[in-house]
Amino acid sequence: MGRGLLLTSNLPQLQNLIKRDPAAYKEEFLQQWNHYNSIRQIYLINPNEHAQNFRELVAFISQVSTCYPKETAEFPSQISFLLLEHYGALSPDTRKALVQNLVMLRNKNVITSVELLKTLFPLLPRTTSSSLRASIRKTILTDIKTANSRTANHKLNRAVQAMLFGMVERGMDGEVQGDKGKLRANNSGPTSDKAAHGGEDAIWAIILTKELWRKGVWTDAKPVSIIALGCFHPVLKVQSASLHFFLGSDEEKEDSDDEGDDEVDVSALHHRREINKKTRSGDKKLRKQLHSAKKKKYGNQPTSNNPNFPALQLLNDPQTFAEKLYDLLNRYDKRFSLEHKVLMMQLLSRVMGAHKLCVLDFYTYIFKYLTYHQLRIPSILVALAQSVHDLTPPDALTPVVRKLAHEFIHPGVASEVVAAGINAIREVCRRQPWAMEEDLLGDLIEYRKSKDKSVTAAARGLLQLYRDVNPGMLKRRERGKEAAIGMAAGSHQPLPFGHSADAAVDIAGLALLEDHLKQLREEDGVEDKEDDETAWDNWDVESDSSDSESESEGWVDVQSEGGSDIEVSDSEDEKDPEAKLEKEVDPADRISTLATTKILTPADFALLHDLRLQAAAKAVEAGGGSKAKRKLAALEAERKVAREGANEEDTFISENDILGPRKKAKADYEERMASIQKGREGRDKFGSRKGKKNKETASSSTNREKARNKPIMMILSSGAVKGKKKRSLREKQQKLRAHINLAKKSR
Structure with missing residues (x-):
């Protein structure tokens, strides 16, 4: 009896003993389990009663649930029911404790990831605590990332993506309110409340999907389809977040855990400083907060837009997506602000350019914005060109x-x-x-x-x-x-409209690579025939016996259109040096057969580019003219682009391409701060260095030293010179006596 009372009042000790020997303490656990069920029934009726005791019992059962799986089979569902059905009645401490214990059950593999996420997803838009919301968000992302760390967990991904689709689709039947005019003041009523609730679910679905895409957990077409659906959501915040994903210009405030908490009220900081006690530490804290607010406002501005090209390529049915996006833009033109319409124009134009789509009504729509005094006209011109x-x-x-x-x-x-x-x-x-x-x-x-x-x-x-x-x-x-x-x-x-260039018959510069490899073989003493035969070893090709016999005989002579055999010879180049130089500058004039006998590796292509550069440089030195110089510049530009790792995203243009070279654009905050810091290098914090360089003790020059360099007319007009002329005899004697005494002391 004494042991039972002791263990009942000391749950951590009982928890430790149960983990050591579950069978010996099963009776004590059942006693606590019955106590938990009783308090849970009371807690459902009155959540303010026995709250502390209830949290302690939930934590205890979560710790020892793996020791008694049959008895605690319904425990996770009870916790989920409390969170989902009675979330508003629970205290903040109880909410946090229940979520933490539910995560603990997932870590102990008592419940699956799907069961955990089915509970956590609905809590994200409902919670008002920034710390709890950040914890739930981190738990969701970590759990999905861990499940896909080694190989893709398709079962979990399908279940989670289905939940995210449902969160986005929940508010799709609402009315598009827009962000301009009187509609912002009239957002009231059951329809707007339903749309707002659906918008909260959808915005968190978009944020989580974007985060999983950014971390590389999801890289297929399913997350792209979720965010593509968000582009047509009636809530503007969901639309904006989805558009920014494809444009690659996500702002910090969109993905923050709590948008309102990140904003700093500068006037409130100054007001609080005036009321509170004036201390040196308070001044230092105020300066630090103001600096942080200024850096957050001006330092995190996106410098450039890098379009999310893989996501654009993974769009399902891009023609339908582009047409629906244009219909949304055109139908609610008067409800959207200019900033939002520019975002939609940019995305529509990039989809049209990436997939070569034709939405001809878009050019009729954009026609009215093509005036030089139109706001955001550079961005509109960029959208026009990209489409x-x-x-x-x-x-x-x-x-x-x-x-x-x-x-x-x-x-x-x-x-x-x-x-x-x-x-x-x-x-x-x-x-x-x-x-x-x-x-x-x-x-x-x-x-x-x-x-x-x-x-x-x-x-x-x-x-x-x-x-x-x-x-x-x-x-x-x-x-x-x-x-x-x-x-x-x-x-x-020029090619007529709708026609494409002929297929390529050769790789530029391949003849140079063929000659280079031939020279290397000759230097090493290896015959071309043996090297070519070894290059095709272990290649099994299914063919008939007749085909194999014909292949063993060698290459088949190909007749040209005129009936004569094709001959490749450099004899004409040897007779005409200028023709030889031209063929070195542009080796595509000579058809090479190297690609038919050798698989070219990335190293071969790098060597080929270097050989083309060398040939172009020799042509410039030999007086090839402007054509050779332009060719050399183009090859150098290609090498620079290849080293910087440029890809197909560079096909999109920016506002700088439209504005062109300007005299000097107004510096932004970062450029001004960089210029200020550069000017402070190698300089003392305050004052000038005049008179401090060649002295034992650093000091500035005296007024007497400065007077030596003044013009004589300024000296004659000074008060000191005029005062000497007006001195009396007594004043002159006193001045002379003081000078004599000072001279004696100095000796």
């Missing part, structure tokens, strides 16, 4: 190009506006050259004679573009030497 591709009908783009020319390019606007207009037209025509009219092109390239550098650069870029893609639209004197020669030879003929 164009080689399959976009020129008839839909010609009015847009004409509108840009009429609104942006005329003497009544600033030079920056003209440069932006020409650059926007160039980006559109670079993707679809047939959108330009010949008369308009002739007028635009005349701006290359402008006195403004940005306008001149933009016009020259447009001229060079059409020299490359369609020089026939230019006047004869504007085509340039290379384009004129190409047109005469028939090699600069």
Whole structure:
């Protein structure tokens, strides 16, 4: 009896004993289990009674549940029922304790991850505690990441993704409210409350999906489909978070655990400082808080938008997605603010450009925004250019190009506006050259004679573009030497709309690689035939006996169209040095057979690029002219892009491509702070260093030293000189006596 009383009042000791010998203390555990059931029934009726005792019993049973699995089989479901059905009546401490014990049961494998997540997902939008919400969020992400650490846990992923789909779909039938006008003040009533509740569930589903994508846990099309569904959610916050995911411009406030808690009220800090006691530590704390608030406001601004290209490629049915996104943009045009509409335009244009889609009504919609005084016009021009591709009908783009020319390019606007207009037209025509009219092109390239550098650069870029893609639209004197020669030879003929270039017949520079490998074999003393045969060892090809016999005889001679055999010879190059130099500069003129006998590795392609660079450099040194210099510059640019790891995301343009080179843009906060720090390097904190360099003790110069360098007219007008002339005899005697006494002391 004494042992029972002692163990009943000391649950940690009983917990330790049960873990050592569960069978010996089963009776004591059953006593505590019955006590728990009794208190649970009372707690459901009155949550304020026996709260502390109830939390202690829940923690005790969670610790020893693995020792008595049959008796505690219903315990996890009871905890989940309390959290889901009576969450509002529970105290904050009880909520936190129940969640922690439920996570403990998952760590002990008493419940599965799906059972845990079914309880935690609904709690995220309901909890008001930032610490508890952060704990739940971290638990969800860690559990899913751990389950997929070694191999993908498809069963768990399917279950979790189904729950996330349900959280997003829950509020899809609501009305799109928008973020502009009177609708923000009229968001009341049962419909808006239902949409708001569904929006809270959806925003957390989007946040968790984005976080799992960012951590690399989910990389397939399922999470992309969840966020793509969020792009059409009636709650604007869910839409914005989904759009930012595809645009790659997630802001810190969207993924924060508590958006309201991150904001710092500067006026409240100053007011509190005036009321509280004035201390030195209080001043230091205030300065630290103000610095943190300023850094959070200005230091975390996104510097650039990097589009989430893998997510764009994994979109299911991108044509339908683009059409639904345009319908949403067009239907609620008056309800959305300009910032939100620009986000939707950017995503729509990137989907159209990445998948080469045609949503022709988009160009009619964007037509009204193409004015130079329109807010966010650089972003709108970027969206316009990114939506164009080689399959976009020129008839839909010609009015847009004409509108840009009429609104942006005329003497009544600033030079920056003209440069932006020409650059926007160039980006559109670079993707679809047939959108330009010949008369308009002739007028635009005349701006290359402008006195403004940005306008001149933009016009020259447009001229060079059409020299490359369609020089026939230019006047004869504007085509340039290379384009004129190409047109005469028939090699600069533009492809009609809808046609693609012919298939490649060779790899650029492959002949150089073939010659290099042949030279290496000759130096090593290995015959080409033996090396080629060893390269194809252990390759089993299913073929008939007749085919194998024909293959063993060697290569089959291929007849050309004229009936004669194809001969590859360098005899003509030896006779004509200039022709040999030309073939070294552009080795694609000679068809190489290396790709048919050897599998090229990444190292081979790197060597091939180096050989092309060497050949182009030799051509420039030998006086190859401007063509050789441009080829060398292009090859160097390709190598730089390859080293920096650029990928297909670079196909998207930025606002800098539209604005072009400017005189000097206004520095942002980070640039100003960097300039200030650079100016402080190698300098004392305060004052100048004048008079401190060549002295034993650092000090500034005296007034007497400064007076030596003053002009004589300033000295004559000084009070000291004028005072000497007005001294009386007595004052002169006193001054002389003081000087004599000072001289005696100095000796």
